[in-house]
Amino acid sequence: xxxxxxxxxxxxxxxxxxxxxxxxxxxxxxxxxxxxxxxxxxxxxxxxxxxxxxxxxxxxxxxxxxxxxxxxxxxxxxxxxxxxxxxxxxxxxxxxxxxxxxxxxxxxxxxxxxxxxxxxxxxxxxxxxxxxxxxxxxxxxxxxxxxxxxxxxxxxxxxxxxxxxxxxxxxxxxxxxxxxxxxxxxxxxxxxxxxxxxxxxxxxxxxxxxxxxxxxxxxxxxxxxxxxxxxxxxxxxxxxxxxxxxxxxxxxxxxxxxxxxxxxxxxxxxxxxxxxxxxxxxxxxxxxxxxxxxxxxxxxxxxxxxxxxxxxxxxxxxxxxxxxxxxxxxxxxxxxxxxxxxxxxxxxxxxxxxxxxxxxxxxxxxxxxxxxxxxxxxxxxxxxxxxxxxxxxxxxxxxxxxxxxxxxxxxxxxxxxxxxxxxxxxxxxxxxxxxxxxxxxxxxxxxxxxxxxxxxxxxxxxxxxxxxxxxxxxxxxxxxxxxxxxxxxxxxxxxxxxxxxxxxxxxxxxxxxxxxxxxxxxxxxxxxxxxxxxxxxxxxxxxxxxxxxxxxxxxxxxxxxxxxxxxxxxxxxxxxxxxxxxxxxxxxxxxxxxxxxxxxxxxxxxxxxxxxxxxxxxxxxxxxxxxxxxxxxxxxxxxxxxxxxxxxxxxxxxxxxxxxxxxxxxxxxxxxxxxxxxxxxxxxxxxxxxxxxxxxxxxxxxxxxxxxxxxxxxxxxxxxxxxxxxxxxxxxxxxxxxxxxxxxxxxxxxxxxxxxxxxxxxxxxxxxxxxxxxxxxxxxx
DNA sequence: GAGACCGTTATTTTT
DNA sequence: TAACGGTCTC
Numbered sequence: 093x094x095x096x097x098x099x100x101x102x103x104x105x106x107x108x109x110x111x112x113x114x115x116x117x118x119x120x121x122x123x124x125x126x127x128x129x130x131x132x133x134x135x136x137x138x139x140x141x142x143x144x145x146x147x148x149x150x151x152x153x154x155x156x157x158x159x160x161x162x163x164x165x166x167x168x169x170x171x172x173x174x175x176x177x178x179x180x181x182x183x184x185x186x187x188x189x190x191x192x193x194x195x196x197x198x199x200x201x202x203x204x205x206x207x208x209x210x211x212x213x214x215x216x217x218x219x220x221x222x223x224x225x226x227x228x229x230x231x232x233x234x235x236x237x238x239x240x241x242x243x244x245x246x247x248x249x250x251x252x253x254x255x256x257x258x259x260x261x262x263x264x265x266x267x268x269x270x271x272x273x274x275x276x277x278x279x280x281x282x283x284x285x286x287x288x289x290x291x292x293x294x295x296x297x298x299x300x301x302x303x304x305x306x307x308x309x310x311x312x313x314x315x316x317x318x319x320x321x322x323x324x325x326x327x328x329x330x331x332x333x334x335x336x337x338x339x340x341x342x343x344x345x346x347x348x349x350x351x352x353x354x355x356x357x358x359x360x361x362x363x364x365x366x367x368x369x370x371x372x373x374x375x376x377x378x379x380x381x382x383x384x385x386x387x388x389x390x391x392x393x394x395x396x397x398x399x400x401x402x403x404x405x406x407x408x409x410x411x412x413x414x415x416x417x418x419x420x421x422x423x424x425x426x427x428x429x430x431x432x433x434x435x436x437x438x439x440x441x442x443x444x445x446x447x448x449x450x451x452x453x454x455x456x457x458x459x460x461x462x463x464x465x466x467x468x469x470x471x472x473x474x475x476x477x478x479x480x481x482x483x484x485x486x487x488x489x490x491x492x493x494x495x496x497x498x499x500x501x502x503x504x505x506x507x508x509x510x511x512x513x514x515x516x517x518x519x520x521x522x523x524x525x526x527x528x529x530x531x532x533x534x535x536x537x538x539x540x541x542x543x544x545x546x547x548x549x550x551x552x553x554x555x556x557x558x559x560x561x562x563x564x565x566x567x568x569x570x571x572x573x574x575x576x577x578x579x580x581x582x583x584x585x586x587x588x589x590x591x592x593x594x595x596x597x598x599x600x601x602x603x604x605x606x607x608x609x610x611x612x613x614x615x616x617x618x619x620x621x622x623x624x625x626x627x628x629x630x631x632x633x634x635x636x637x638x639x640x641x642x643x644x645x646x647x648x649x650x651x652x653x654x655x656x657x658x659x660x661x662x663x664x665x666x667x668x669x670x671x672x673x674x675x676x677x678x679x680x681x682x683x684x685x686x687x688x689x690x691x692x693x694x695x696x697x698x699x700x701x702x703x704x705x706x707x708x709x710x711x712x713x714x715x716x717x718x719x720x721x722x723x724x725x726x727x728x729x730x731x732x733x734x735x736x737x738x739x740x741x742x743x744x745x746x747x748x749x750x751x752x753x754x755x756x757x758x759x760x761x762x763x764x765x766x767x768x769x770x771x772x773x774x775x776x777x778x779x780x781x782x783x784x785x786x787x788x789x790x791x792x793x794x795x796x797x798x799x800x801x802x803x804x805x806x807x808x809x810x811x812x813x814x815x816x817x818x819x820x821x822x823x824x825x826x827x828x829x830x831x832x833x834x835x836x837x838x839x840x841x842x843x844x845x846x847x848x849x850x851x852x853x854x855x856x857x858x859x860x861x862x863x864x865x866x867x868x869x870x871x872x873x
Numbered sequence: 874g875a876g877a878c879c880g881t882t883a884t885t886t887t888t
Numbered sequence: 889t890a891a892c893g894g895t896c897t898c
Contacts, residue, residue, distance in 0.1 A: 243888090506886085507884060769890090
């Protein structure tokens with residue numbers, strides 16, 4: 093339990109960080125160096141020692157989970173302190189009732205007032221106050237009930253614009269890359285018009301046009317996407333000195349965690365708030381004011397989301413005194429690692445040394461040497477999964493104190509979870525998947541939220557269309573088209589038409605009864621929005637809309653599953669209401685769109701955690717398995733040719749390694765199911781070669797029990813497979829191939845043997861002779 | 874208006 | 889391989 097005089101529990105650098113009061117400060121914090129602790133204690137120290145009001149502290153975390161945990165820890169610190177002040181004994185010695193009383197008091201007086209959350213969360217909060225004062229270059233406006241569109245909402249909206257509204261070829265203007273370009277523009281603070289000026293060629297003009305229509309659509313739906321949540325406050329601050337002044341005054345102390353993963357817009361937001369819009373170089377009014385950022389360039393893994401670690405590298409020149417490491421008063425390095433065993437750290441240190449883009453820093457061990465690090469070569473991804481499972485079983489047998497919650501399996505891409513799941517089930521090991529198909533992206537959850545959104549924000553036509561005929565209530569394409577047509581010609585949201593019975597009767601023809609009934613249900617719950625809690629509305633609308641009944645009627649396993657998920661959603665709403673002492677629909681919705689799957693990761697759940705390396709950032713586990721260490725997977729093939737992207741892949745690997753406290757297992761498969769169910773041979777990751785050979789045991793691991801899955805695979809050359817298997821395939825007449833230029837073909841002849849083999853292949857009508865070592869061609873099964 | 878069927882196409886990472 | 893979207897039929 094953490095005691096009140098927390099300063100004594102810190103090392104010198106940590107203490108310096110915690111005691112920092114005013115002015116800028118950069119904390120360079122390596123993995124496992126106790127930076128969360130430093131952040132937590134500093135917030136507590138500001139409140140307790142410097143008498144800063146919690147309301148005046150803005151703390152940005154990378155996930156909601158991190159924010160919740162930090163609030164929780166701060167709450168505990170104060171509860172402890174007050175237990176001693178009031179009752180003269182430690183918190184845990186109080187009765188349960190006294191404990192609850194104290195904790196809710198601390199919540200009411202302190203933690204509740206902190207502005208602590210992700211950029212998106214905090215900005216959404218700011219916008220609920222001020223978005224009605226914003227209008228963009230085309231006079232588009234929003235009001236405080238705005239919906240937040242997630243990535244898939246945004247994507248399908250853009251697809252609709254590209255294919256339906258502009259009649260463009262979605263091969264040439266792939267909605268995903270268009271979305272990416274728009275996101276890019278937004279994160280550089282560019283409006284559609286500015287983008288058009290910056291990219292005047294044909295493609296740029298088209299994208300600018302899509303961007304403009306996209307913003308029209310968002311505004312018409314009273315909706316924002318993730319990027320807008322941050323971009324709009326920044327623009328608002330630029331436009332309006334008074335609003336900026338207000339928030340600048342409000343947030344005296346700004347803390348940012350994971351600063352290496354902020355992007356330009358987020359940086360601008362911080363800069364505006366900290367210096368009231370002035371150039372940080374010349375800003376010197378730091379009285380009662382600070383910017384305190386914590387980060388680690390070696391763990392910057394979000395450049396695909398426009399994160400830019402040079403923002404961290406520039407901090408010293410930007411806000412700081414710019415002095416060299418020895419003399420500076422605006423930078424502290426935390427290098428002692430309290431998490432991992434020495435050999436794990438050494439492997440991590442050696443790996444990351446290969447990167448050029450860094451601040452010089454090593455992880456210093458404090459915990460002594462640990463178990464040997466193993467690297468296992470599997471034949472394929474199923475056997476790799478087999479290895480992981482049998483190791484978990486073996487380790488839990490030998491160490492009764494470890495439960496399944498002590499293990500994590502980390503991979504590069506979500507689809508790698510499948511074979512692992514299969515084997516975990518086979519071994520009867522309990523597991524949780526973090527990420528993948530996220531809870532809030534499931535169909536039934538999105539449907540339920542769409543109902544809630546329409547109730548809260550009737551202008552949200554995207555959500556309205558989602559549920560209009562879900563469950564089936566006999567409203568078809570023609571009816572919807574007629575109604576939509578009317579709404580666009582009159583320039584009003586679809587709901588305005590549905591809200592009026594006469595309009596429905598005039599337009600909907602045969603379906604008017606069904607449409608009217610639907611409209612009445614929505615109206616009913618809209619009327620109750622002020623009187624009822626979010627939970628009551630959710631349960632009511634699920635029943636009223638016939639959604640639950642429809643699922644019950646189906647009676648399939650899938651439908652049962654969906655019902656269970658809806659039940660879980662109800663519990664989530666209940667939980668939210670309890671945690672936040674806030675029961676309005678509006679506040680729940682604001683939160684739900686931004687919730688991530690990581691939020692569901694509960695400690696002490698006694699299940700093995702499966703997640704991507706990205707999701708694993710900030711977490712730690714006694715035993716870590718990193719699977720799929722192959723060229724093309726880690727590093728991912730899309731990053732392999734670009735040196736800077738390759739460095740990011742290396743950081744990703746580094747993040748994975750540094751999650752392990754006691755023991756680390758690495759593995760790769762020599763043959764892997766790739767795309768379209770086609771098997772292919774693989775090459776071990778280059779990163780493995782960068783690890784110190786004397787610390788990683790690559791032998792000794794083959795004797796894992798292999799539980800046969802049915803087909804016995806006979807490979808002739810197991811011993812040398814690693815070196816040559818990606819070059820030599822055993823070709824036979826009748827093999828099918830996929831050729832990059834000629835498509836699918838059938839092997840009809842084989843000429844020569846061994847390395848000098850050539851193949852006669854029939855592609856449709858034409859016959860060709862091809863050297864398989866040179867051709868870009870893969871063998872199909 | 875609903876459901877079946879077939880062909881196409883996609884896998885990086887996430888707030 | 890699997891999931892999705894478009895088309896066709898009743």
